[in-house]
Amino acid sequence: MKLRIFVTLKPGVLDPQGRAIHHALGGLGFAGVEDVRAGKLIEMEVADATDDAQIDAMCRQLLANTVIENYRVERA
Amino acid sequence: MKTAVIVFPGSNCDRDIAVALEAVTGVKPAMVWHGDTSLPDGLGFVAVPGGFSYGDYLRCGAIAARSPIMRSVVEAADKGLPVFGVCNGFQVLAEAGLLPGALMRNESLHFVCRDVKLTVADTDSAFTRLYDADETVTFPVAHHDGNYFADAETLDRLEGDGRVAFRYAERVNGSARNIAGVLNARGNVLGMMPHPERRIEAAHGGDDGRRLFEGLLETVGA
Numbered sequence: 452m453k454l455r456i457f458v459t460l461k462p463g464v465l466d467p468q469g470r471a472i473h474h475a476l477g478g479l480g481f482a483g484v485e486d487v488r489a490g491k492l493i494e495m496e497v498a499d500a501t502d503d504a505q506i507d508a509m510c511r512q513l514l515a516n517t518v519i520e521n522y523r524v525e526r527a
Numbered sequence: 528m529k530t531a532v533i534v535f536p537g538s539n540c541d542r543d544i545a546v547a548l549e550a551v552t553g554v555k556p557a558m559v560w561h562g563d564t565s566l567p568d569g570l571g572f573v574a575v576p577g578g579f580s581y582g583d584y585l586r587c588g589a590i591a592a593r594s595p596i597m598r599s600v601v602e603a604a605d606k607g608l609p610v611f612g613v614c615n616g617f618q619v620l621a622e623a624g625l626l627p628g629a630l631m632r633n634e635s636l637h638f639v640c641r642d643v644k645l646t647v648a649d650t651d652s653a654f655t656r657l658y659d660a661d662e663t664v665t666f667p668v669a670h671h672d673g674n675y676f677a678d679a680e681t682l683d684r685l686e687g688d689g690r691v692a693f694r695y696a697e698r699v700n701g702s703a704r705n706i707a708g709v710l711n712a713r714g715n716v717l718g719m720m721p722h723p724e725r726r727i728e729a730a731h732g733g734d735d736g737r738r739l740f741e742g743l744l745e746t747v748g749a
Contacts, residue, residue: 464676465701467634513593516586516622518629519676 452499453527454506458515459490490520528571528747530556533600533616535591540577540614540722547724548574551740561594566603571747573600577614577669577722587630587672588618597623609653609743610716614670617708617718626709626718627685628677633670634701640669642732644696645707645721649689652710653746654717657738663696664735666721673720675702675709685709693719 460466466488473487493514497506506524515522530548534541541558548556556574557567566573580591591597597619604610604625612620618630633639642665647658658664677685682703685691693708700720708719723736 465631465634465674467632467636467674467701471636513585513589516589516629518621518627519631 452497452501454495454497455525455527456493456495456510456514457490457523457525458493458510458520459522460488461519461521464519528552528744529554529567529569530572530574531559531566531570532556532574532576533559533561533596534576535561535578535580535594535619537580537582538576538578538615540724543722544574544576544613544724547727547736547740548572550727551737552744559596561591561596564595564599566596566599570603570608572609572611572743573603575600575610575612575616575619577616580615580619583672586618586622588615588620588622591615591619592622592624601625604711604716607713607715609747611654611739611743612716612718613722613724614668614673614720617720618672620716620718625716626711627681628675628703628709630672630720631674631676631701632672633674633699638669638671639673639700641667643668643699643707643721645693646696648691648694649710651689652692652714652717653743654710654739655692655742656746657742664693665726665733666723666736667725668699668721670700670720673700673702675700675706675720677703682706688712690714692717693721 468489469487476484510522620626647662650660690710695705695707723739726736
């Protein structure tokens with residue numbers, strides 16, 4: 452089973468990287484970009500028997516730092 | 528005092544802190560590899576050094592915090608052993624859950640490498656007891672991810688409980704409330720981004736950092 456795990460900064464946590472991307476897009480002349488937030492996409496191949504609790508544990512224990520990040524899991 | 532320095536792949540301040548510890552304690556610290564599963568017996572103090580453990584992959588300190596030796600470090604800290612994390616070591620201790628909050632990319636996005644002025648915000652801990660309250664000290668910083676973040680409630684609690692050990696006296700990296708170093712609830716774990724181990728003798732440009740280690744030595748006993 453393929454998993455796609457999106458790790459994103461929590462709302463309200465300052466994202467200097469997103470801000471720099473936003474600024475650079477403005478510099479390229481793209482108008483109307485209102486906000487940019489940068490995150491991570493982690494793709495994994497796991498055994499089909501891997502259950503939700505295990506996936507959630509992987510996210511909480513390592514893949515995301517829940518002090519500052521949220522995560523969302525997509526099963527392909 | 529017997530001390531230990533944890534060494535991860537990518538640590539690069541392990542020798543700096545080993546030299547500082549030997550200068551203050553008179554005893555060469557044990558260098559403990561990240562893959563080891565236990566700490567040497569009879570330690571008075573453990574240091575988690577600066578560097579770029581595991582190439583800062585995933586998040587700074589994230590992989591190092593899950594390495595085998597860190598389980599022993601967390602257990603020892605829970606029993607009261609003083610643990611000091613500097614720079615990447617602070618990131619590792621935060622990722623390991625020994626300290627609250629997280630270290631994020633500097634707000635400027637630039638690597639900051641220079642001397643900074645700090646205010647000693649708490650003088651009750653074993654680490655800061657030889658400093659004067661509100662004293663200004665100068666330590667070097669060298670980091671890309673030192674922007675301390677915690678939610679407002681946590682920050683209020685840290686400040687209320689005297690757990691902010693050092694504050695930047697100037698804007699350095701965007702840290703919440705200018706926090707440069709924090710203590711755990713029990714006061715035996717300190718994490719800070721600036722490098723006191725690089726300021727222990729006149730040849731370093733000053734010795735403001737020396738008292739941090741001397742305070743520990745006094746507390747733990749030679």
